[in-house]
Amino acid sequence: xxxxxxxxxxxxxxxxxxxxxxxxxxxxxxxxxxxxxxxxxxxxxxxxxxxxxxxxxxxxxxxxxxxxxxxxxxxxxxxxxxxxxxxxxxxxxxxxxxxxxxxxxxxxxxxxxxxxxxxxxxxxxxxxxxxxxxxxxxxxxxxxxxxxxxxxxxxxxxxxxxxxxxxxxxxxxxxxxxxxxxxxxxxxxxxxxxxxxxxxxxxxxxxxxxxxxxxxxxxxxxxxxxxxxxxxxxxxxxxxxx
Ligand SMILES: [Zn+2]
Numbered sequence: 218x219x220x221x222x223x224x225x226x227x228x229x230x231x232x233x234x235x236x237x238x239x240x241x242x243x244x245x246x247x248x249x250x251x252x253x254x255x256x257x258x259x260x261x262x263x264x265x266x267x268x269x270x271x272x273x274x275x276x277x278x279x280x281x282x283x284x285x286x287x288x289x290x291x292x293x294x295x296x297x298x299x300x301x302x303x304x305x306x307x308x309x310x311x312x313x314x315x316x317x318x319x320x321x322x323x324x325x326x327x328x329x330x331x332x333x334x335x336x337x338x339x340x341x342x343x344x345x346x347x348x349x350x351x352x353x354x355x356x357x358x359x360x361x362x363x364x365x366x367x368x369x370x371x372x373x374x375x376x377x378x379x380x381x382x383x384x385x386x387x388x389x390x391x392x393x394x395x396x397x398x399x400x401x402x403x404x405x406x407x408x409x410x411x412x413x414x415x416x417x418x419x420x421x422x423x424x425x426x427x428x429x430x431x432x433x434x435x436x437x438x439x440x441x442x443x444x445x446x447x448x449x450x451x452x453x454x455x456x457x458x459x
């Protein structure tokens with residue numbers, strides 16, 4: 218069971234196509250102990266209307282979100298930050314510097330929306346490892362995928378949201394994920410996340426527990442892909458379910 222203080226608004230999708238990476242990340246809403254709402258990651262333009270619809274279903278407008286934490290500054294996680302006009306936006310200092318100093322270019326990282334981040338940079342507050350944003354809700358530095366990747370640890374329910382420090386369970390079991398900073402650091406970060414929490418919420422997958430090397434998901438997988446490729450016929454719908 219996922220603790221009811223945590224709601225996955227958009228479920229991360231561990232997949233790609235012959236056309237490339239979907240960029241469908243996990244977007245999670247946390248009701249923190251002070252009663253305020255925190256959003257962890259914001260998705261990209263293609264997620265925007267779905268995100269707003271899901272918030273509305275929760276009875277929330279974007280102005281009701283008081284904290285936004287972005288795990289890292291890749292397009293698939295941060296491109297809706299500006300919607301949350303009354304929120305404090307948090308990223309790590311290393312991550313913000315990675316973008317603003319152009320280090321990302323030297324690393325060949327194609328996923329950074331530089332102009333968008335630069336434009337919003339005065340609104341982004343930097344946080345340090347272990348900093349509490351609300352009672353028993355703290356950020357955790359998880360470098361590797363990028364130099365300043367952040368997680369969020371909900372201490373009282375032992376849940377950690379990890380962004381792309383663990384993109385999905387398959388990658389955790391089979392091969393290291395893509396790293397623009399350091400593979401060694403990424404392995405340490407994944408280990409750290411698994412040590413401190415019982416439930417891991419990956420950047421592109423459903424929440425899971427890892428018990429004796431086996432992954433146990435806490436939610437089912439549902440995704441419909443709809444293609445209008447036959448103009449004289451009905452759309453083709455592909456339903457994926459676990
Ligand atoms: Zn991602």
